[in-house]
Amino acid sequence: MDRLILHCDLNNFYASVECVLNPDLADKYIAVCGSIDDRHGIVLAKNYKAKSMGVKTGETVWEAKQKCPDLVTVRPHGEYYVFYSLRVREIYSRYTDLIEAFGIDECWLDITNCKHSGSPQQIADRIRNEVREQTGLTISVGVACSKVYAKLGSDLKKPDATTVITRENREQVVYPLPVSDLLMIGPKTTNKLFNLGITTIGELANADEQLLKRYFGIVGPQMRNNARGEDNSAVRPNGLERTIKSVGHGTTTRVDTSTLTVAKKVIYTLSEMVATRLRRYHLKASSVHIDLRFNDLTHRSHQCSLTTPTFSAGFIADAAYCLTKQIWNPSKDLPIRTITVSTTKLSGTCDCGEQVSFFEHVSRKQEKIEQTVDSIRHKYGFGSMTRALLLENNSVVDKYCNEEDLLPFRR
Ligand SMILES: [Mg+2]
Incomplete structure (x- = not known):
């Protein structure tokens, strides 16, 4: 039987938590920034409205304000981020014990043996609704048979959406995407693949295995498997101490x-x-x-x-x-x-x-x-x-x- 894996990604996590803590911020242009006095005035996170004005994570508050004069900057509240991360994890744990955190705002869930009834899409939607109703935060969920595809899926529709990737729809949904969208494929590998004439996930999925092996060693065929959604890495439950x-x-x-x-x-x-x-x-x-x-x-x-x-x-x-x-x-x-x-x-x-x-x-x-x-x-x-x-x-x-x-x- 195929495995069923969800990747749940909290949308604009830090900025969203700030809006839950202070609802007056909800319809404003928000950037979470380090303190300016301490010379840490850098954008750590932003909401969709600020993003639509071109505000980017990592730029200085000064640069961000040039693009978005109405930008409201808020100080980060790390302890609340952990608190909400835990609350959301607690919701996930009602569905499965197999939860692997990937950073503070992302988790994989293996729901192959989930006790709840319903199709994978229905289970994903139910988790999404519970998170929204019980925390005020939203998540995007990717549903697939592999971790790599599930992660890819959660990136496709945002915010507060579910994307299901199956063997049947992968050629339409996944194959046209750039290879750099795949987990573990950074700029260096993207360039190497480009030199081999491989730019999309589909091209990587259909590439010659021997060729990839020659260029990338053992990692080559693995990348190809990832591109095909056939990676079999398990969801490894980890505690918060890793995060x-x-x-x-x-x-x-x-x-x-x-x-x-x-x-x-x-x-x-x-x-x-x-x-x-x-x-x-x-x-x-x-x-x-x-x-x-x-x-x-x-x-x-x-x-x-x-x-x-x-x-x-x-x-x-x-x-x-x-x-x-x-x-x-x-x-x-x-x-x-x-x-x-x-x-x-x-x-x-x-x-x-x-x-x-x-x-x-x-x-x-x-x-x-x-x-x-x-x-x-x-x-x-x-x-x-x-x-x-x-x-x-x-x-x-x-x-x-x-x-x-x-x-x-x-x-
Ligand atoms: Mg996120």
């Missing part, structure tokens, strides 16, 4: 930080945010990283490994504070403007390969407490519980940080 490389949180304090006492409070507050997010993503971290940006905008960073992977704020904060003391001496060094705590070397919380440490029971207990805190905060708001360390006088949030900067998620 998310780090989880971090930083803030520029209201007043420059010049004592270890204040730095400690900010670090503990930031670590709470980081840990809450790790728990939400069902991830644990094995490495903690601190970055201090001083008031002359130079910065210093340091990192360390943890003996046991954790999603506990306490352990992350302890490590981050320890690192801070190693690289910053308030009596000698400049005051700190921005503090960022991040975690890397992430693994899934249900990984059986997790190393068991002597302190295992201590960390398990700590994690249990923090999970309980999560559920209380979920019910009564993030500020309903806080560490004693952060309690005295006014809270860190009132005194040093902007509340907006410190919310792990919009409630």
Whole structure:
């Protein structure tokens, strides 16, 4: 029996999430851009309206505004992108366990043994509708017997559309497309193929296998198989840890930080945010990283490994504070403007390969407490519980940080 593979691609993912968060943006020309102050004023993503004015990913905000004077620029909100990516993945998981993420906004789903009834087109349409109704985001879906064709299919009709590619329609739908549309065929290979007189997928599909082997080695026949939709690579389920490389949180304090006492409070507050997010993503971290940006905008960073992977704020904060003391001496060094705590070397919380440490029971207990805190905060708001360390006088949030900067998620 033929396999049934879907490729689901979130349309204009970053810009679409920004519009869900702020519906006023929906009918405007939107570009998600790095901060201009930090000299990162580059377009990271745009919506269809901005695209129609010629705005391109990677160009400077200045260039984009020349083409589209009404362009509204918004700062990226990475944590929300991960949050929505997870929500959408959760919808996919109602249909199959075989989900392979390809970046933050694309997934392959093997639905060969899907429990839901209906034709492949109907299942794809149902997933598409659920994503739209439950998240406000849209996806394009490609349906085919191979990963390469499914991916190709999701590119053909956008936004919010399903494209089915079959053996019967491939000659009309796929064969006229340029070879460069195929997964894994970059500009170099495209040029080489061009020299052999091959410019379309159809020409590659019908090319002489021996000729391709001579020019490209073992990859040649593989490319031909891909072009014919006969690649048999499996959908390999992967966890979010493959997509998310780090989880971090930083803030520029209201007043420059010049004592270890204040730095400690900010670090503990930031670590709470980081840990809450790790728990939400069902991830644990094995490495903690601190970055201090001083008031002359130079910065210093340091990192360390943890003996046991954790999603506990306490352990992350302890490590981050320890690192801070190693690289910053308030009596000698400049005051700190921005503090960022991040975690890397992430693994899934249900990984059986997790190393068991002597302190295992201590960390398990700590994690249990923090999970309980999560559920209380979920019910009564993030500020309903806080560490004693952060309690005295006014809270860190009132005194040093902007509340907006410190919310792990919009409630
Ligand atoms: Mg996309």
